[in-house]
Amino acid sequence: MPLLAGFATALSLIVAIGAQNVFVLRQGLRREHVLPVVLTCALSDALLIAGGILGLGALLTRSQLALDIAKFGGAAFLYAYAFLAAKRAFNPGAMTAADHGPAALRSVVLACLGFTYLNPHVYLDTVVLLGSLANQRGTDGRWLYGLGAVTASFTWFFSLGFFSRKLSTLFARPRAWQLLDSSIALLMTTLATWMLLS
Secondary structure, X not given: OHHHHHHHHHHHHHOOOOHHHHHHHHHHHHXXXXXXXXXXXXXXXXXXXXXHHOOHHHHHHHOHHHHHXXXXXXXXXXXXXXXXXXXXXXXXXXOOHHHOOOOOHHHHHHHHHHHHHOOHHHHHHHHHHHHHHHHOOHHHHHHHHHHHHHHHHHHHHHHHHHHHHHHOOHHHOHHHHHHHHHHHHHHHHHHHHHHHHO
């Protein structure tokens, strides 16, 4: 059935340790602007998947300039975020949400958009791969497949954002935040380097 196939395929692509997922997890743990963040991620996926079904993937794969802009812009963004995470990790007194007021909604949403649209792999996964798989299902089946993929995205991001709160007792200690931010800095640096070399 196209709906279930789209759901399963999209979920297998989304559920991976990546920059966007780590950002959503961190916002969920801080209980900070979680709804706008998960909506931004899920609606962006819906937009990109629809674009892929409508043929945007074919255009993207032909434009080396677009791929290069996403590649180098995305790497620069990840390096900058890695630096900020490392800075937080070296300042464990600033790790708990109570130590500082919440970040401005605008800056959080802009960061979320950066993690989403400055990652060239999001275009390969959603626009190119999911778009081409959906279009193999025929005129009617492609939209059912796309609906399944979008449902998977909403399910994953809402689960990650809101159920991460269950770990809040663990992250009540500055040391836990320090370890998380150290891991984030390492992961972002690795992803950015891999992006440049791939």
